[in-house]
């Protein structure tokens with residue numbers, strides 16, 4: 607899609623102006639920051655939230671980043687931009703983070719109401735990123751995509767079930783790549799993995815550090831959990 611690369615800035619601008627006017631009542635500043643990021647590979651887009659304080663007045667601001675690698679067609683650009691603008695509205699207009707909760711949903715519904723011909727606005731950008739390499743778990747079929755052979759299968763295991771990983775040119779199942787998309791998927795990653803981690807480690811920490819209150823133990827556990835995740839992938 608060489609052509610798309612040439613026109614994507616102009617198209618982004620046109621789509622932004624249209625969405626801003628028709629969905630968000632021109633709430634966003636015309637210079638609202640939307641940039642392309644060549645390193646973003648795990649998601650199509652990203653909305654960064656921050657606050658600015660000037661003369662004691664706090665303003666809520668956001669910035670959107672789009673993935674050069676994933677957003678490579680006009681349709682993906684349109685859908686990703688709407689999704690991320692809904693995040694920005696959630697923060698700037700409603701001053702609420704809330705992920706894909708009811709406030710974000712409200713804006714997504716507003717967008718669909720204005721443009722009923724659009725495909726459903728989903729919680730996640732469920733695009734298949736074409737990776738060169740896949741590391742497939744031999745037991746649970748979970749796939750990890752990589753643009754290079756960056757995982758050492760002799761030391762790294764499946765983040766879901768700790769099974770053995772196998773290098774391949776194809777993911778073991780296209781469905782598994784988008785695990786977050788389906789709420790009833792059997793492999794929700796972080797929450798369950800963390801709950802298990804807490805279950806396995808809470809008693810040990812609590813008994814060795816009887817001085818610590820529950821909140822401090824949990825804080826310690828989440829730090830240890832983050833550490834253990836780093837080793838895995």
Ligand SMILES: [Zn+2]
Nearest residue numbers: 689693706729
């Ligand atoms: Zn989102």
Ligand SMILES: [Zn+2]
Nearest residue numbers: 743746764767
């Ligand atoms: Zn596995």
